[in-house]
Amino acid sequence: MTTQWFGERVERREDERLVRGAGRFLDDAGHDALAAAFVRSPHAHARMTGIDVSDALDVDGLVAVYTWDDLPGRLADPLPLLIPHPDLTHPRTQYALARGEVNHVGEAVAMVVAVDRYVAEDAADRIVVDYEPLPAVVGLDAARAGDRLVHEDVPGNVAAVTTQQLGDAASAIAVAPHVLELDLAMERSLSSPLEGRGVHARWDDEDGRLRLRTSTQTSTGVRAAVANILGLPDVAVDVITPDVGGGFGTKVVHPYPEEVLVPWAARLLGREVKWVEDRYEHFVSATHERGQQHHVRVGFDGDGTILGLEVDFWHDTGAYAPYGIVLPIITATQLPGPYRHRNYRVTFTSLYTNTVTVTPYRGAGRPQGCFVMERTMDRIASALGLGRDEVRARNLIGPDEFPYDFHMTFQDGRPLIYDSGDYPGLLDRVRELVGWDDFAAEQAAALAAGRRLGIGLACYVEGTGVGPYEGAHVHVETNGRVMVATGLTSQGQGHETVFAQIVADELGVDPGDVYVTTGDTRRFPYAVGTYASRAAVMSGNAVALAARAVRAKAVRIAAEALEAAPDDLEIAGGVVHVRGTPTRGIPLSQVAVLSNPLRYSFSKEAQAAGVFASPSDPDVAPVPDDDEPGLEARDYYSPVRSTFASGMHAAVVEVDPELGTVAIRRYAVVHDCGPLINPMIVEGQIHGGVAQGVAGALLERMAYDEEGNLANASFMDFLMPYLSEVPTPEIAHSETPSPLNPLGIKGAGEAGVIPVSACLAAAIEDAVGVRMDRMPISPPELWVALAAREAAG
Amino acid sequence: MRLSTSFPVTAPPAVLTALADPAQVAAALPGCRSVEAGANGRLVVVLDLSVASVSGLWSGTVTPVDADTVCIAGSGAPGNVDLTARADGDRTRLTVEGEVSGPLATAGTAVLTAAVRRLADTLLANLAAGSAPSASPHSTARPDAAPDAGAAIRQRGPAGAVAAAAVVAGAVVVVRWRRRRSAR
Numbered sequence: 001m002t003t004q005w006f007g008e009r010v011e012r013r014e015d016e017r018l019v020r021g022a023g024r025f026l027d028d029a030g031h032d033a034l035a036a037a038f039v040r041s042p043h044a045h046a047r048m049t050g051i052d053v054s055d056a057l058d059v060d061g062l063v064a065v066y067t068w069d070d071l072p073g074r075l076a077d078p079l080p081l082l083i084p085h086p087d088l089t090h091p092r093t094q095y096a097l098a099r100g101e102v103n104h105v106g107e108a109v110a111m112v113v114a115v116d117r118y119v120a121e122d123a124a125d126r127i128v129v130d131y132e133p134l135p136a137v138v139g140l141d142a143a144r145a146g147d148r149l150v151h152e153d154v155p156g157n158v159a160a161v162t163t164q165q166l167g168d169a170a171s172a173i174a175v176a177p178h179v180l181e182l183d184l185a186m187e188r189s190l191s192s193p194l195e196g197r198g199v200h201a202r203w204d205d206e207d208g209r210l211r212l213r214t215s216t217q218t219s220t221g222v223r224a225a226v227a228n229i230l231g232l233p234d235v236a237v238d239v240i241t242p243d244v245g246g247g248f249g250t251k252v253v254h255p256y257p258e259e260v261l262v263p264w265a266a267r268l269l270g271r272e273v274k275w276v277e278d279r280y281e282h283f284v285s286a287t288h289e290r291g292q293q294h295h296v297r298v299g300f301d302g303d304g305t306i307l308g309l310e311v312d313f314w315h316d317t318g319a320y321a322p323y324g325i326v327l328p329i330i331t332a333t334q335l336p337g338p339y340r341h342r343n344y345r346v347t348f349t350s351l352y353t354n355t356v357t358v359t360p361y362r363g364a365g366r367p368q369g370c371f372v373m374e375r376t377m378d379r380i381a382s383a384l385g386l387g388r389d390e391v392r393a394r395n396l397i398g399p400d401e402f403p404y405d406f407h408m409t410f411q412d413g414r415p416l417i418y419d420s421g422d423y424p425g426l427l428d429r430v431r432e433l434v435g436w437d438d439f440a441a442e443q444a445a446a447l448a449a450g451r452r453l454g455i456g457l458a459c460y461v462e463g464t465g466v467g468p469y470e471g472a473h474v475h476v477e478t479n480g481r482v483m484v485a486t487g488l489t490s491q492g493q494g495h496e497t498v499f500a501q502i503v504a505d506e507l508g509v510d511p512g513d514v515y516v517t518t519g520d521t522r523r524f525p526y527a528v529g530t531y532a533s534r535a536a537v538m539s540g541n542a543v544a545l546a547a548r549a550v551r552a553k554a555v556r557i558a559a560e561a562l563e564a565a566p567d568d569l570e571i572a573g574g575v576v577h578v579r580g581t582p583t584r585g586i587p588l589s590q591v592a593v594l595s596n597p598l599r600y601s602f603s604k605e606a607q608a609a610g611v612f613a614s615p616s617d618p619d620v621a622p623v624p625d626d627d628e629p630g631l632e633a634r635d636y637y638s639p640v641r642s643t644f645a646s647g648m649h650a651a652v653v654e655v656d657p658e659l660g661t662v663a664i665r666r667y668a669v670v671h672d673c674g675p676l677i678n679p680m681i682v683e684g685q686i687h688g689g690v691a692q693g694v695a696g697a698l699l700e701r702m703a704y705d706e707e708g709n710l711a712n713a714s715f716m717d718f719l720m721p722y723l724s725e726v727p728t729p730e731i732a733h734s735e736t737p738s739p740l741n742p743l744g745i746k747g748a749g750e751a752g753v754i755p756v757s758a759c760l761a762a763a764i765e766d767a768v769g770v771r772m773d774r775m776p777i778s779p780p781e782l783w784v785a786l787a788a789r790e791a792a793g
Numbered sequence: 794m795r796l797s798t799s800f801p802v803t804a805p806p807a808v809l810t811a812l813a814d815p816a817q818v819a820a821a822l823p824g825c826r827s828v829e830a831g832a833n834g835r836l837v838v839v840l841d842l843s844v845a846s847v848s849g850l851w852s853g854t855v856t857p858v859d860a861d862t863v864c865i866a867g868s869g870a871p872g873n874v875d876l877t878a879r880a881d882g883d884r885t886r887l888t889v890e891g892e893v894s895g896p897l898a899t900a901g902t903a904v905l906t907a908a909v910r911r912l913a914d915t916l917l918a919n920l921a922a923g924s925a926p927s928a929s930p931h932s933t934a935r936p937d938a939a940p941d942a943g944a945a946i947r948q949r950g951p952a953g954a955v956a957a958a959a960v961v962a963g964a965v966v967v968v969r970w971r972r973r974r975s976a977r
């Protein structure tokens with residue numbers, strides 16, 4: 001009986017090299033490459049009237065300085081609009097190098113190439129750019145006011161206005177026994193991966209090929225854009241993703257200006273060119289996310305049942321909108337959560353500001369939507385004097401109500417239909433895990449001792465496994481190795497491990513014999529990318545399907561060689577054998593040999609496939625019409641729509657009213673992403689997500705001043721959490737399989753971050769009775785709110 | 794690559810006279826290897842040309858077109874140059890336009906523009922000073938560089954770039970380039 005690898009806590013293959021410092025990150029190669037550095041705008045909004053590089057000429061080792069004037073063909077056009085949408089009436093994307101105007105601090109104005117980064121920076125420092133500052137539009141209030149414009153031809157700074165609805169919310173609210181209105185906001189943050197962006201390009205003149213290494217979440221996306229923009233055939237461009245030290249969304253944007261400019265310069269100069277982002281650059285030119293303001297009207301009855309919900313919100317898309325309106329669409333369609341809505345209208349306005357471009361950061365609009373829905377539920381409970389868990393329970397979609405159709409369109413362009421889940425079950429488990437029922441007593445005892453504890457609860461539903469597709473190639477080589485390739489990328493998710501587990505199960509081999517490559521267009525050229533908690537669902541299913549096809553072929557070939565019926569064969573330990581007779585079998589490596597008829601035998605084992613090795617049917621060709629040589633297969637998985645994971649978090653916090661600090665005493669996570677391929681990896685994903693969620697609730701914000709200067713563009717002032725701030729969550733898993741894919745799995749990458757702000761806001765409010773309508777909350781802000789409340793009596 | 798730049802210059806009568814003397818002009822720009830007179834006022838020039846990281850031997854012709862304009866055309870390891878230089882505004886501005894290709898062009902228009910300006914400024918300043926620059930091929934070319942900046946540059950290695958041709962009214966211009974020893 002073969003071991004089942006799916007569901008096992010297999011140690012990660014990646015870890016050995018990563019922990020030993022043998023990872024191959026972008027900056028580990030290309031030591032002889034020329035270095036690029038960028039002159040970036042110091043103004044949030046300005047016209048550029050001239051550039052003078054005279055002083056830079058004296059810098060020994062300078063190779064070139066490029067501005068927009070040097071860019072040929074499509075490189076001189078605005079960068080691609082990645083996700084158009086009919087409602088995106090005023091899409092704007094940046095130029096690779098600013099063309100006469102800059103729209104955020106950090107926008108790339110000129111590229112300097114030199115013998116190394118030190119020299120390039122010295123030269124960049126000496127370049128003088130003439131600017132005429134223009135009024136800057138910073139923050140949603142200023143954007144909405146519309147008296148100053150980011151883009152001259154975008155009235156009111158409005159990129160898009162969209163409405164989606166279910167039923168008739170306005171009428172339902174009009175006749176509801178109770179109505180509440182609230183305003184809720186979340187501030188901007190950014191991905192801030194440990195490793196920033198980087199691009200390394202080599203143009204091979206002899207072969208006419210471009211080899212591009214980039215720290216990206218989508219190698220195929222970069223390849224398509226670069227080939228198109230530089231006017232190269234797709235097949236002449238190889239994009240290889242190295243080990244990536246975190247992406248978290250910002251690295252799925254493509255092409256960043258650097259991703260087209262560096263390969264262009266490499267080809268022009270006939271030299272390798274490399275650019276590695278520094279931390280300041282990440283703050284001012286890698287994309288941000290989260291800034292939104294929301295207005296809610298909710299109608300409900302006396303037992304807390306929601307009758308109608310209207311949400312209007314405003315999304316800050318920054319200076320440009322390459323990602324279109326996907327982010328606010330996600331907020332709009334994920335806001336409903338696990339609740340039985342019948343009447344829901346959501347309208348959002350996406351506004352430009354003179355700040356860094358906004359694209360998804362782990363959670364991608366869901367944290368905001370969850371914050372809005374969950375704070376509303378808490379408010380309803382408070383208004384009615386009911387338990388916060390009670391009100392939620394009353395509204396939860398029941399296990400027998402699936403599929404639940406919202407009659408809205410999700411971020412993948414497909415219908416928003418929840419496929420499976422057990423929300424009441426999650427609520428019971430999280431209440432038990434955090435000790436919800438006993439907390440009142442705990443809180444009272446603490447208060448008597450002068451301590452302020454509070455408990456909060458937040459629920460979410462997350463659309464995962466977003467299409468259009470992913471593919472995989474599985475190949476058993478004659479040396480017995482199983483080589484697997486899939487086109488999407490890895491930034492620490494453990495893909496080399498989980499995909500090997502899946503293939504090991506399908507093929508009856510050990511995961512240690514399975515070698516997985518991701519994000520290399522040479523190995524697999526059709527893919528979309530890693531984002532939206534989709535890799536396990538998409539590539540996991542694709543490798544399973546490809547491996548199944550390989551298995552079928554192996555069994556067919558082995559059946560002929562063993563003179564047995566295919567149905568009587570099974571594969572274990574890498575050997576295809578007759579069921580019940582383990583000695584009568586052929587190793588997969590030998591099956592691979594037999595799959596490829598040879599004239600020239602390159603080894604002793606290969607002789608078995610020689611033309612004189614065994615009798616052949618004179619009327620059947622060595623490779624029949626419907627067959628191909630080799631023990632390999634390629635297959636794709638394309639979902640009809642997304643599959644919906646879900647979860648609930650509960651937290652106990654302690655507030656120090658004298659300092660305004662918040663300490664997390666307990667953190668409970670109940671989580672449903674269907675069957676788990678590797679529970680250890682899923683827990684790691686949850687830990688990481690919770691860490692980023694805590695950061696977003698208590699620490700991280702972008703401090704833009706009125707002129708659009710980013711005051712905290714470094715880790716001195718942008719507060720990332722330490723281990724002391726992040727709790728180790730207690731995790732319980734629930735599993736409702738997905739009916740939508742062969743493996744029945746759902747995504748898990750972003751779940752940990754989605755409800756954290758909502759959960760902690762609720763807990764803080766419960767501890768000290770101050771309304772938490774806006775996150776993050778810092779100690780000074782909480783202290784001021786407490787003081788104000790005390791002063792008001 | 795297309796080059797197009799226009800900038801103010803100072804060319805008092807003494808300088809204009811000096812520009813008419815090939816020997817004076819050759820001495821005013823380091824890097825020049827030889828100047829030979831051709832027909833119709835044309836000059837054939839060979840020089841060591843260095844801009845950013847591009848350097849090498851370059852030869853070309855400087856041909857007067859009219860009282861205010863010359864054509865400069867030539868080629869070499871650094872690349873090909875095909876420029877027109879014209880004095881405007883009663884000889885208070887110099888406009889240089891044309892095509893540059895080869896390795897020189899890979900340095901970018903901003904670099905070439907700055908190099909052209911610097912060359913013109915250097916040439917005219919040296920002519921106005923009335924004496925040739927030091928015979929050392931390694932002295933800095935910046936006419937108005939602060940001493941400290943110049944010293945700092947020299948400490949990094951032999952001085953940097955001096956760029957391509959410039960022209961002033963009625964006379965031919967000889968371009969002389971400084972050999973730049975790369976430190977790497």
